[in-house]
Amino acid sequence: MKIMPIAPVLTNCASTGILGPMQDRNFDIVIIGGGIAGLASGYKIALAWPDVCLAVLEKEPTLASHQTGHNSGVIHSGLYYKPGSAKAKTCTDGRRQLVTFARQYGIPFEICGKIIVATRQKELPGLERIYNNGIQNGIEGVRRIGPEKIRQIEPACTGIAGLNVPCTGIIDFVAVANKLAELIQKQNPDNKILTSHKVVKFEKEADRTGVLTNQGAITTRFIINCAGLHSDRIARLDGVEAKMRIVPFRGDYYDLKPEAIEKIKNLIYPVPDPQFPFLGVHFTRKIKGGVECGPNAVFSFKREGYGKLDFSFTDAWESLTWPGTLKLFFKNWRYGLNEYVRAFSKTLFVKQLQRLVPSIQKADLIPGNSGVRAQAVGSDGKPIDDFVIETHKNAIHVLNAPSPAATASLAIADHISGIAGEQFKL
Numbered sequence: 001m002k003i004m005p006i007a008p009v010l011t012n013c014a015s016t017g018i019l020g021p022m023q024d025r026n027f028d029i030v031i032i033g034g035g036i037a038g039l040a041s042g043y044k045i046a047l048a049w050p051d052v053c054l055a056v057l058e059k060e061p062t063l064a065s066h067q068t069g070h071n072s073g074v075i076h077s078g079l080y081y082k083p084g085s086a087k088a089k090t091c092t093d094g095r096r097q098l099v100t101f102a103r104q105y106g107i108p109f110e111i112c113g114k115i116i117v118a119t120r121q122k123e124l125p126g127l128e129r130i131y132n133n134g135i136q137n138g139i140e141g142v143r144r145i146g147p148e149k150i151r152q153i154e155p156a157c158t159g160i161a162g163l164n165v166p167c168t169g170i171i172d173f174v175a176v177a178n179k180l181a182e183l184i185q186k187q188n189p190d191n192k193i194l195t196s197h198k199v200v201k202f203e204k205e206a207d208r209t210g211v212l213t214n215q216g217a218i219t220t221r222f223i224i225n226c227a228g229l230h231s232d233r234i235a236r237l238d239g240v241e242a243k244m245r246i247v248p249f250r251g252d253y254y255d256l257k258p259e260a261i262e263k264i265k266n267l268i269y270p271v272p273d274p275q276f277p278f279l280g281v282h283f284t285r286k287i288k289g290g291v292e293c294g295p296n297a298v299f300s301f302k303r304e305g306y307g308k309l310d311f312s313f314t315d316a317w318e319s320l321t322w323p324g325t326l327k328l329f330f331k332n333w334r335y336g337l338n339e340y341v342r343a344f345s346k347t348l349f350v351k352q353l354q355r356l357v358p359s360i361q362k363a364d365l366i367p368g369n370s371g372v373r374a375q376a377v378g379s380d381g382k383p384i385d386d387f388v389i390e391t392h393k394n395a396i397h398v399l400n401a402p403s404p405a406a407t408a409s410l411a412i413a414d415h416i417s418g419i420a421g422e423q424f425k426l
């Protein structure tokens, strides 16, 4: 069913001082967030309902400026995730769709495979658990390997046991995001990708919503919130008090110097600690060249704070006054402290890397990029592991889309598009 565009622009916006010159900007659906989740959702909705007129609003001047543009660039296989979870289902499906999409549109990618390596006896049960998940999740070609095979695949790596995951790959997620944006507009020329549009407020009326941005008001019938690090705030603007809060965790990377790159062939990962939703510092060959080492996971005092000393009073206050954050810190203070110290000590960071590749030296590393993860934490102090999508009247809120949401984006988007079809009666 076609949704008719709505004519009037909000009448009370001028008094807020936010509204710029009257603009004729009325849409059926407004998606907030020009990261990969928002753009993939827009793409799938545009494919399914070409007559629906939609806009993607992104506060930054360029798309994919936050998590999507600051991640490891890995196409995850799907073997880490609890069988039956949304992550497990969407990661494998999303990976296959992503590879087909990248082939079709000439996005740089490579299925280079990865190894997960146990270096200590106590990691063996964790390795076995991941292997079993992989089998149950139907991951193609995953197999156990011993020390010899580890060396054959990655000559500089030592471990007592490992897994070979041949279907893991690397990709340029920013290129994927930009291609999705192009296709959204191609599908319906009335669709708009509006960068430098920060959503600051909603004005709700019976059958439409005024979305107030720093560049004036836009009206829409439906909203999809894919605002990543700010998704809980956007939900609150819509009157949704989620039982979770986004707590930002920064991850720092080092780059291997060109003369050390030869030490790493593809991707080498440790066995992750099952208590935390992070995979542990790893070696990642990048699709554009070079090798990254990281990321660690350090509480960030700023949601978009990419520097070690970045601070925002509002962000820090919101995180630290959430009861779950303090419970999380209290329960895991030793882990948190170690991560903090490692963030400032290259020597300790290198020691962690040397568990996997003993020949890595401090002199091989130069400071690289960093990223900030939007990690939802419950009021009980537990990091929420699975994707969380909630509906509220005329809105869909993507409240938790942590890794591997970039890999899974096209499958998550199928899900969101399905919900939109039902909830919005498209």
Ligand SMILES: Cc1cc2nc3c(=O)[nH]c(=O)nc-3n(C[C@H](O)[C@H](O)[C@H](O)COP(=O)(O)OP(=O)(O)OC[C@H]3O[C@@H](n4cnc5c(N)ncnc54)[C@H](O)[C@@H]3O)c2cc1C
Pocket (backbone or CB within 6 Å): 032, 033, 034, 035, 036, 037, 038, 057, 058, 059, 060, 063, 064, 065, 066, 067, 068, 069, 070, 071, 072, 073, 074, 075, 076, 197, 198, 199, 200, 226, 227, 228, 229, 230, 234, 251, 295, 370, 371, 372, 373, 374, 401, 402, 403, 404, 405, 406, 407, 408
């Ligand atoms: C360090 C790190 C490494 C990772 N590695 C991988 C990996 O290798 N593979 C993988 O699959 N996943 C990985 N992930 C996870 C993955 O990057 C994210 O799950 C995914 O990018 C989430 O996409 P998103 O669109 O939800 O969020 P984002 O990419 O953060 O996009 C949200 C967008 O919303 C915009 N926005 C926010 N507020 C507003 C507002 N008020 N108005 C308008 N716009 C707004 C932001 O500017 C932003 O562009 C990693 C993440 C991090 C941080």
